[in-house]
Amino acid sequence: MDEYLADRFEAHRAHLIAVAYRMLGSLAEAEDAVQEAWLRLARVDHDSIDNLGGWLTTAVSRVCLDLLRSRRSRREDSFEEQLPDPMVVMDDGTEPEQQVVLADSIGMALLVVLDSLNPAERLAFVLHDMFAMPFDQIAPILGKSSAATKMIASRARRRVQGGTPRLDADLPRQRRAVAAFLAAARDGSFDALLSLLDPDVVLRADSGVGGIQIMRGAPVVAGLLDTFHQFANRYDVVPALVNGVAGLLSTADGSPMSVIAFTVADDRITGIDLLADSTRLAALPLPTTHPSR
Incomplete structure (x- = not known):
């Protein structure tokens, strides 16, 4: 040709x-x-x-x-079933226009x-x-x-x-909610975590085994505190933009362990989409991270 x-x-x-x-x-x-x-x-x-x-x-x-x-x-x-492939970039604290457009047109939710x-x-x-x-x-x-x-x-x-759940377009508000989630997970604080979650929050987790696991309701999701606590303290976890919304990328010795996208509305987390399928993560064009702690 x-x-x-x-x-x-x-x-x-x-x-x-x-x-x-x-x-x-x-x-x-x-x-x-x-x-x-x-x-x-x-x-x-x-x-x-x-x-x-x-x-x-x-x-x-x-x-x-x-x-x-x-x-x-x-x-x-x-x-x-499986979660869609996320599009992930490092979150440097700015609000790039293309990420805002991406969140509006093709967020994970x-x-x-x-x-x-x-x-x-x-x-x-x-x-x-x-x-x-x-x-x-x-x-x-x-x-x-x-x-x-x-x-x-x-x-x-x-x-x-x-x-499709409503999404706060204000990226700084999304970041504050995600940062508070990570702090509550690191501290192992059930009350702090529960206060961040919308009563009808939905968590979708894809580990690559058995399809998507879905959990609904703030008490149920907050009940995963021990898992969140281990995740937040065992791995290097850094802020990321996942399909244009605030999220987290975790790694261990440079290998990706999970990508999490959060849906935030009125300063409450209404949705959490967690991809922890190591095979799929290894094949995705994820950014290189540097230790955050």
Whole structure:
């Protein structure tokens, strides 16, 4: 394939990765989907493509739809699910605009809700609501009419709005709540921890064994104090931005042990998403940490 076309493809790569990641919640699968679109491009007459960006977005969307359907079938057989891949950067105390936008568009809590949609709903919602693709362009991907596609997206939108917890956009307020959580965990203070948790807090933990473990309610989550205490004092734990929201990254001898994303509203922690699957963590592009204590 000629260098000119390759350069044009690379110009669209970031957008294609963004689409695929929101579709799949997996960084590795997003990369694979974009690579497959590149291979499909090599098999068509390039002169027949009027809008390369649109063609590539459609190609990636079709690949993602196939992957989502295959994944759904596997999960129905295994009854196992997993948390989405987090996007993690070190938190230096600033408020970078791109992280704020990321939190608004694809925070971990939203990704978890997207994972509960069926493949058609997820594709329609992501393409229309996140990337403003018209329904008449989404419909052929789903093999539906524009009217039916609009109804699918509307149904998905209601489920997303009903299932995504409210998030304080103020990053400093998020940081204060997370710092207080870490202090309470290090001190082993049940009362301090309980005071930080919303009464309806939900903790989702993915250790890579047995699917996602879900715990609900402040007393239940605070009851994990001994686990939090060991985590906070055994590992090196540093502030991080996880999909644009305040979180924590823990390591031991340079190896990642966990990534935690917090959902904070009205200075209370309403959601905790904890990924502690060592195999997945080792494969993620996590930042290098330096001892914090």
